[in-house]
Amino acid sequence: MDQIARTTKDFGNVLRQARKAQNLTQAELGSRAGIWQRTISNIETSASGAKVDTIFDLLAALNLELHIVPRSKIKPADLEDIF
Amino acid sequence: MDQIARTTKDFGNVLRQARKAQNLTQAELGSRAGIWQRTISNIETSASGAKVDTIFDLLAALNLELHIVPRSKIKPADLEDIF
DNA sequence: TTGGTTTATGATCTAGGAAGCATACTGACA
């Protein structure tokens, strides 16, 4: 379960994971965050490059926050591709 | 030096810090990331809600990545306002 | 305080995100 994002694709995956971990449907999360189910679907599937405001609304609704940190040499999620 | 962001304002501040820590001007960072100085200024001052793609371009140019984590009860940067 | 560097900001134009509503698809389950 990796919560590191370097691309919008990563980000969509992490958001979906987080949402499911909290047993929320896209619609539920949407009404919490004031965002449409349509939009959440787009973000999770990286069908569009979302706006940062939208992202922060989602993160708040999921009680998450962003930490901006130096890149580690290898992204943990990629380890399994190596070993 | 806090690298936690919950709002676009936080985010702008963190980005500015990170850029300065690497001794880059907005223009330099811009040419690295393929983004206009104008745009970076907007983002750092949160004059506009940027797009996620733009953010990831900037983070890559600064060799940073995002970690999505549960919110801590108190944002470290706010401690100084309390004590 | 002046000259040079860095950052902020005005204006226009285009591409595309989100709202809003509806519907199609998909997987699970009785």
Place this chain on the structure above:
DNA sequence: TGTCAGTATGCTTCCTAGATCATAAACCAA
């Protein structure tokens, strides 16, 4: 296999970020 919850997606309208060029304002050092 028919139903239903959940997710994907079509479409139009509105709004705005970013590109692009230009200039003003702020900062800093000599």
